[in-house]
Amino acid sequence: MSSVCLLLAVGWPAAAKEAPETSRPLWGDLAPGPHAVGYQVLHRFDTSRTWAATHPYGKDFTPDLSGRPMRISVWYPAARATGRKLRFEDYFRAGTAPKGFAAIEALLAERDGGTHERNFRATYPALAATPVGAVANAPAAPGRFPLVLTTGGQGAMLTTNATLAEYLASHGYVVATVFTLGPSSDEPSLGLSPAEVDITVRDFEFTWSVVRALPNVDPSRVAMVGHSLGGSAALLFAMRNTNVSAVVGLDGTYGFPHPPADPGILSVTQGYHHAPRKLRAALLDLRRQQPYIDLSAVHSYKHSDRYLVTLTQMFHTSFTEGTLHQRFSPEFPANPEGTTPRSSGEGFTWSCALIEAFLDLQLRADASGLTRMKEAVARNPRATFAHEPALPARPPPAVVLDQVEARGLDAVIATVEQLRRELPEEPVVEESVFVALGYSLLGQGKPARAIPAFQLAAHFHPASANAYDSLGDGYSAADRKEEARKAYERAIQLIPNDPALATAESKAGLLSESTRKLKALTP
Numbered sequence: 001m002s003s004v005c006l007l008l009a010v011g012w013p014a015a016a017k018e019a020p021e022t023s024r025p026l027w028g029d030l031a032p033g034p035h036a037v038g039y040q041v042l043h044r045f046d047t048s049r050t051w052a053a054t055h056p057y058g059k060d061f062t063p064d065l066s067g068r069p070m071r072i073s074v075w076y077p078a079a080r081a082t083g084r085k086l087r088f089e090d091y092f093r094a095g096t097a098p099k100g101f102a103a104i105e106a107l108l109a110e111r112d113g114g115t116h117e118r119n120f121r122a123t124y125p126a127l128a129a130t131p132v133g134a135v136a137n138a139p140a141a142p143g144r145f146p147l148v149l150t151t152g153g154q155g156a157m158l159t160t161n162a163t164l165a166e167y168l169a170s171h172g173y174v175v176a177t178v179f180t181l182g183p184s185s186d187e188p189s190l191g192l193s194p195a196e197v198d199i200t201v202r203d204f205e206f207t208w209s210v211v212r213a214l215p216n217v218d219p220s221r222v223a224m225v226g227h228s229l230g231g232s233a234a235l236l237f238a239m240r241n242t243n244v245s246a247v248v249g250l251d252g253t254y255g256f257p258h259p260p261a262d263p264g265i266l267s268v269t270q271g272y273h274h275a276p277r278k279l280r281a282a283l284l285d286l287r288r289q290q291p292y293i294d295l296s297a298v299h300s301y302k303h304s305d306r307y308l309v310t311l312t313q314m315f316h317t318s319f320t321e322g323t324l325h326q327r328f329s330p331e332f333p334a335n336p337e338g339t340t341p342r343s344s345g346e347g348f349t350w351s352c353a354l355i356e357a358f359l360d361l362q363l364r365a366d367a368s369g370l371t372r373m374k375e376a377v378a379r380n381p382r383a384t385f386a387h388e389p390a391l392p393a394r395p396p397p398a399v400v401l402d403q404v405e406a407r408g409l410d411a412v413i414a415t416v417e418q419l420r421r422e423l424p425e426e427p428v429v430e431e432s433v434f435v436a437l438g439y440s441l442l443g444q445g446k447p448a449r450a451i452p453a454f455q456l457a458a459h460f461h462p463a464s465a466n467a468y469d470s471l472g473d474g475y476s477a478a479d480r481k482e483e484a485r486k487a488y489e490r491a492i493q494l495i496p497n498d499p500a501l502a503t504a505e506s507k508a509g510l511l512s513e514s515t516r517k518l519k520a521l522t523p
Contacts, residue, residue: 151230174214322348
């Protein structure tokens with residue numbers, strides 16, 4: 001695999017073109033876009049899942065007829081800043097709640113408010129009262145805009161990516177997140193297991209289904225941003241939902257050493273539906289520089305365009321709370337990273353601008369996005385940049401069979417051999433896939449099309465007795481008896497040394513079947 005790798009380290013980025021207004025004190029030096037920012041909360045129920053305990057302790061069964069409550073926050077480009085100006089605290093203390101959501105609003109206030117109170121202590125009242133860059137229910141700007149879904153780690157605060165969301169909305173993106181909940185009202189918080197990460201993925205699938213129907217959303221342009229374990233959730237979301245064009249991982253745990261120091265942290269490879277070859281979305285991996293980074297999972301996403309950026313003098317939380325650190329944490333204890341409130345805040349705002357450039361490149365096909373990314377890194381002595389281009393995807397099996405019909409078997413075999421030399425790690429002809437396709441075609445009464453599928457499986461897996469036995473079945477279905485006999489005979493010869501037949505029982509079973517079918521063809 002070829003990889004273009006650029007290590008750039010020259011001057012901090014120039015000052016923003018336009019200083020943010022005093023109404024956006026958490027934006028640092030971020031330059032606002034052409035839009036005002038609106039904010040709304042959507043309360044929905046996912047009726048495909050339950051939330052309320054249906055078997056309460058000591059009580060009779062009570063069905064949950066409402067479903068899983070989903071509190072969805074949406075930032076969007078607004079036509080004008082008309083409406084109630086919001087303070088930071090308004091994101092997690094809504095006051096009133098629609099029917100069925102009072103407990104959820106209380107849990108949100110407790111989780112976000114309590115966490116911020118513990119983290120910022122004496123400065124929390126000032127943080128809570130700080131104006132943010134969004135206006136409640138402002139009139140939406142005309143047009144349809146790309147959608148960006150954002151999430152933090154498991155059970156992260158709703159405000160994790162709020163400043164990034166405001167910034168992106170001002171630049172013409174609709175940004176949505178959902179307040180993540182545990183599996184039930186009895187277990188309202190999420191853990192770190194694959195099953196619980198899958199709950200997050202499903203929550204965002206529901207959120208996507210709701211937000212994509214909004215009149216100002218372009219459902220064909222979708223990205224997801226995830227911090228910490230949310231980075232792993234974002235990758236799994238993109239593997240399951242191939243409409244996703246881009247993923248941003250902010251110090252994602254998929255780049256932590258595996259097994260990690262904390263055995264409770266999910267490895268993304270353990271995640272449900274983890275399938276490296278299915279990832280087509282471009283990936284921006286943005287993380288702090290530290291001694292222990294394991295990007296083996298990222299390197300396996302060979303069909304994804306991957307941009308790898310590291311930044312020094314950052315904490316894990318700097319990618320989500322950097323300007324909060326800078327404004328409300330006067331100083332940090334001495335630390336090996338050399339992180340200060342200022343470096344945390346500057347790194348956060350620099351990252352926001354980099355993410356915008358990446359999204360412009362991927363969702364708007366704006367080539368200047370890549371130029372801006374490289375220029376931003378080139379001006380930043382704390383940053384490094386590497387690019388791993390996407391490799392071409394292998395042709396689907398049906399396309400390979402179409403090529404056999406059009407060009408002949410020998411020509412296709414030569415083409416596949418060339419692909420295997422260029423992409424040695426890419427299994428262009430997987431035995432199980434082509435054998436299954438062949439039997440499917442036999443079931444449809446199409447032996448002439450099934451035979452090339454079996455021929456390819458046998459040619460590229462010459463030690464497989466099963467491939468030759470299957471080829472014999474294909475020839476038999478086409479009444480090509482002599483060729484079928486030869487295929488069964490070859491299968492019988494291969495059985496003793498076939499590494500795929502790991503047990504005596506599997507060898508005996510296939511030997512019995514191949515022998516029976518061979519005898520049936522004997523004159």
